[in-house]
Amino acid sequence: MGENLVLDCLGALCPTPIIQLSKAVRTMNPGDHITLKADDPATKSDLIAWARMTGNHVTIISETSFDIEKS
Amino acid sequence: MVTAGAFDGERPLHPAGAAVLLAAFERGWAQPGGLGEASAHSRHLLQAAREEIAGHLGVNPTELEFWGESALISPMALQGMPAFTEGKLIVGATERQEILALAARTKSSATLRVSHSGLIDHDQLLEEVERDSIVAIQSANIETGVCQNLKEISQIVGAMKAELHIDYSASGPLVRLPHYWSTADFPAKSWDGPSGLGVMLINKSHRWANPLATATTRRSPESYSLPLVLAAAASLTGWLADSKNESERLRNLTTMMREVIARTIPDVDIAGSGKSEESLPHILSVSILNISGERLVNALAREGFAVASGSACVASAIEPSHVLQAMGILTHGNIRISLMHGVQESDVKRFLALLPGIISQLRTEAGA
Numbered sequence: 001m002g003e004n005l006v007l008d009c010l011g012a013l014c015p016t017p018i019i020q021l022s023k024a025v026r027t028m029n030p031g032d033h034i035t036l037k038a039d040d041p042a043t044k045s046d047l048i049a050w051a052r053m054t055g056n057h058v059t060i061i062s063e064t065s066f067d068i069e070k071s
Numbered sequence: 072m073v074t075a076g077a078f079d080g081e082r083p084l085h086p087a088g089a090a091v092l093l094a095a096f097e098r099g100w101a102q103p104g105g106l107g108e109a110s111a112h113s114r115h116l117l118q119a120a121r122e123e124i125a126g127h128l129g130v131n132p133t134e135l136e137f138w139g140e141s142a143l144i145s146p147m148a149l150q151g152m153p154a155f156t157e158g159k160l161i162v163g164a165t166e167r168q169e170i171l172a173l174a175a176r177t178k179s180s181a182t183l184r185v186s187h188s189g190l191i192d193h194d195q196l197l198e199e200v201e202r203d204s205i206v207a208i209q210s211a212n213i214e215t216g217v218c219q220n221l222k223e224i225s226q227i228v229g230a231m232k233a234e235l236h237i238d239y240s241a242s243g244p245l246v247r248l249p250h251y252w253s254t255a256d257f258p259a260k261s262w263d264g265p266s267g268l269g270v271m272l273i274n275k276s277h278r279w280a281n282p283l284a285t286a287t288t289r290r291s292p293e294s295y296s297l298p299l300v301l302a303a304a305a306s307l308t309g310w311l312a313d314s315k316n317e318s319e320r321l322r323n324l325t326t327m328m329r330e331v332i333a334r335t336i337p338d339v340d341i342a343g344s345g346k347s348e349e350s351l352p353h354i355l356s357v358s359i360l361n362i363s364g365e366r367l368v369n370a371l372a373r374e375g376f377a378v379a380s381g382s383a384c385v386a387s388a389i390e391p392s393h394v395l396q397a398m399g400i401l402t403h404g405n406i407r408i409s410l411m412h413g414v415q416e417s418d419v420k421r422f423l424a425l426l427p428g429i430i431s432q433l434r435t436e437a438g439a
Contacts, residue, residue, distance in 0.1 A: 041390055045396040046391075
């Protein structure tokens with residue numbers, strides 16, 4: 001089990017949460033987790049697309065909270 | 072006249088339509104329903120235009136109604152079907168917002184899933200459709216250019232003898248009517264005709280009544296402008312003649328764009344399969360990871376390219392594109408490229424040469 005970080009992007013408009021997440025994930029090791037908190041209406045669907053494009057794994061905890069595991 | 076770099080889907084009136092428009096105001100000024108000689112002349116012009124357009128669309132002239140409010144055609148077509156009050160309205164997830172809103176207000180409705188390539192789930196349609204259902208489908212989507220398999224959809228709906236409405240706003244007559252249909256919506260803009268005019272087709276073997284309160288048997292408000300009808304007929308004839316060569320040329324250009332963008336820009340999401348039977352020849356939707364759609368649109372504008380966007384951060388949008396969301400496509404960093412007839416290959420190549428550098432710079436500025 002890797003390190004668990006939290007990225008608070010509540011109130012930030014898309015694409016800021018995805019850009020911030022991309023930057024954070026670059027510094028993580030495979031298996032590390034990060035929790036993204038974001039409430040922009042585009043974040044949830046964009047996060048799923050981001051995971052498909054980058055090969056990382058996303059679990060939806062709630063409409064504004066997401067767990068990401070770096071692959 | 073084609074404006075270099077105008078890739079945003081805004082197209083001028085077809086030259087054939089423009090050529091007749093001014094003369095049409097002089098020739099067709101009288102109400103076709105009047106009693107005098109001028110009105111009789113207008114009736115003659117209207118009938119000739121009706122026959123010309125009906126011939127191109129492959130329908131009987133009596134199945135065609137002109138509407139001056141083209142945005143209302145699809146909602147009115149659906150509400151004029153006898154099944155609308157009690158039946159189930161079935162819509163695709165990528166339909167226009169006003170159709171989705173109409174479905175949300177009906178007594179019974181269902182939204183059909185689409186695949187990642189934007190195609191409606193035909194198995195779900197088979198499960199949902201009943202005899203009293205109305206199915207509302209776009210021939211193609213204006214954001215992504217994805218074309219539905221109308222032949223198969225019409226077979227499924229026809230087997231149940233349900234109603235099928237088809238919205239041709241994006242494709243115009245590039246896509247033909249299937250064997251089975253109830254009503255159809257063709258804005259004149261879909262063939263580079265004038266705005267402020269559209270055609271509602273009503274299949275003569277299906278029941279339909281004007282949903283607007285009226286004391287007459289008219290099937291439309293008849294508030295259209297006759298000169299616009301004449302310009303629309305001339306535009307359609309000219310546009311179809313152009314399309315014979317232009318469709319293949321534009322298909323080759325968008326295929327090249329799809330291939331070059333995928334090869335030269337990392338982390339891009341291009342909507343649809345690009346197969347000729349599943350996409351319009353002139354539309355391409357590209358989403359680029361870690362880019363603001365607004366910044367991208369503005370950067371391209373500075374280089375002389377006008378493109379549209381489905382990203383929420385673009386000033387005119389409040390919510391991200393429901394079409395891209397339904398397909399699971401990235402909604403940010405989105406640009407919609409729509410090539411018009413006459414676009415120069417050199418402009419497309421200049422766009423493709425500039426795009427990777429613009430993306431790289433925007434990503435660097437964003438710290439991505």
